[in-house]
């Protein structure tokens with residue numbers, strides 16, 4: 001059976017923890033989109049890890065970790081990450097890389113930096129991992145597939161052709177050093193040698209696995225609101241963050257995805273620019289940021305402070321709907337235990353009109369939050385294992401949110417560890 005673990009919001013909802021937890025029962029875990037630009041933080045028996053490219057199931061000996069064709073594959077970063085976990089006594093993961101995955105080239109990372117520099121105050125707040133230039137090239141049909149590393153003639157010709165194009169921009173638009181085709185070709189030879197043992201016809205492998213009844217997890221990066229079509233365009237990421245894209249980015253039939261676990265955090269956080277209706281500022285935000293997640297709400301990739309806000313029912317209901325949610329995992333609830341009262345954004349006021357439907361970006365920019373305040377539970381809920389044992393106000397908070405978003409909260413996460421989970 002195929003399950004997807006995806007985010008309802010801006011990312012950082014705690015998907016890594018939920019995937020790591022579900023991976024216990026899984027055979028295969030696949031990353032199907034995105035690149036090394038976002039990170040998952042995982043706490044388990046080996047310690048605390050920040051993963052960027054490897055699927056969150058890599059810590060179990062019994063799982064196969066797959067980089068799907070939809071991923072922006074940064075080969076040196078992938079192997080650096082493998083080393084960073086094996087150096088800490090995690091057994092070497094069983095890794096497969098799709099022969100159709102495309103490669104983040106060194107110049108994608110440079111172009112990402114140069115473009116953000118050029119945009120100055122209008123920049124996107126990119127993590128400068130090369131993701132936007134990578135996907136631009138993929139759709140402009142000048143990207144490099146892993147399979148192409150193994151065809152020397154094709155590779156050489158393509159490197160020269162692409163360098164010609166890139167050098168026009170580097171010289172005339174960015175006034176930066178030019179690319180040297182021979183150097184790039186050498187780099188690609190190194191990439192080829194690194195990745196060669198892992199290359200696989202992933203869609204074929206998965207077709208077999210599905211036939212054999214294997215348990216397969218699709219692991220999403222970021223969340224609905226960062227989807228290029230359905231998110232807060234243009235402040236989005238460059239590949240689809242939706243479960244539906246899991247079928248494409250892994251190479252499986254869409255109807256095989258039977259369960260869609262959408263992860264929602266009990267409050268909001270976001271990185272990068274863009275409208276964020278329930279955002280809070282000042283001391284109130286600092287306090288939540290400091291207490292948030294596991295050791296504070298700071299980017300797993302960049303370390304930058306995340307923007308903070310109250311739970312947004314409008315955004316989350318929309319986020320769950322676009323994912324096709326079957327189950328909601330409601331995470332990081334323990335963090336809210338310090339609050340006397342907890343505001344929740346239940347609707348948007350857009351030019352005096354009250355709505356619970358998430359609007360297009362231009363309207364979203366004008367939206368003001370309509371808040372309702374719920375009583376806090378003023379206690380530490382970590383360690384609680386049964387839903388009935390949660391404080392009454394805590395259960396009321398969960399049930400209030402569930403009613404507003406309209407999708408069943410089937411899991412409540414009350415701590416960063418694998419076992420900090422309450423099933424309903």
Ligand code: GDP
Nearest residue numbers: 012013014015016040041293294332413415416
């Ligand atoms: P992802 O990108 O969606 O995987 O999210 P992040 O890795 O940014 O995750 C959220 C952070 O919250 C990480 O530091 C997790 O260890 C932590 N975390 C996940 N679930 C919980 C939870 O229920 N409670 C607490 N306190 N921290 C959690």
